[in-house]
Amino acid sequence: MTVDGHTPAGARLSSLMLDSFKLNSLLLASGDRLVAGLGLTSARWQVLGTIVAGQQPRPVAWLARDIGASRQNVQRIVNDLERDGLVTFEPNPHHKRAHLVALTDKGRAAMQDAMTLQTPWVNELAEGLSVEDIATVHEVILRLRRKLEAAAQKADADG
Structure with missing residues (x-):
């Protein structure tokens, strides 16, 4: 045990968590800068990517679960994406109020443009690792x- 009661692994994990918080902040800020010219933010990009990964329209609650965010926050982002023509709401045959979220052609193009920017960026980050x-x-x-x-x-x- 360490002086503060952590096991050696617990102390190391605690340090890792603090660095992970900082890394997350840096990733979000870098992502925001990377896709700003596309009218996106890291949060919007993440939601678009989650829609793409799902391979079919899904309700906001499912998107939120996959991202690990609150449904309300994801709903706000989805509403902004819909206002900008990047997603559309489709009827959900299993639930009258929980519409399905689908990418529009404009949304697919924005996602493709974002990934075109992401490839050299992530390759550069990976250098030396x-x-x-x-x-x-x-x-x-x-x-x-x-x-x-x-x-x-x-x-x-x-x-």
């Missing part, structure tokens, strides 16, 4: 995410 190290970090992040998701589900079930 080994594929193995990146894969290890990714695996650790996924394992931590699964533990946090399981804890949240347990808390929801208990509460």
Whole structure:
């Protein structure tokens, strides 16, 4: 145990979390700068990417779950995207009020333009990092995410 009660792994993970918060802020700011000329923000880009990844129109609640954000926040972003003609709402045969969110042609073009900008940017960020190290970090992040998701589900079930 360390002086403050952390195990060595807990102390290291705590430092990693603090650096992850800073990294997240830097990624969002860099993403905002990268896609600003397209009329996007990192948040809008993330929602568009989640729609693309889903491969079919889905309700806002599902998009929010996939992103790990509140439904209300994602709804606000989706409303902005709809106002700008990047997404459209389609009827949901399973729910009268929870419309499905689908990309428009303009939204697909914006996403393609964003990814065209992202490729050289991410390749430059990856310079000097080994594929193995990146894969290890990714695996650790996924394992931590699964533990946090399981804890949240347990808390929801208990509460």
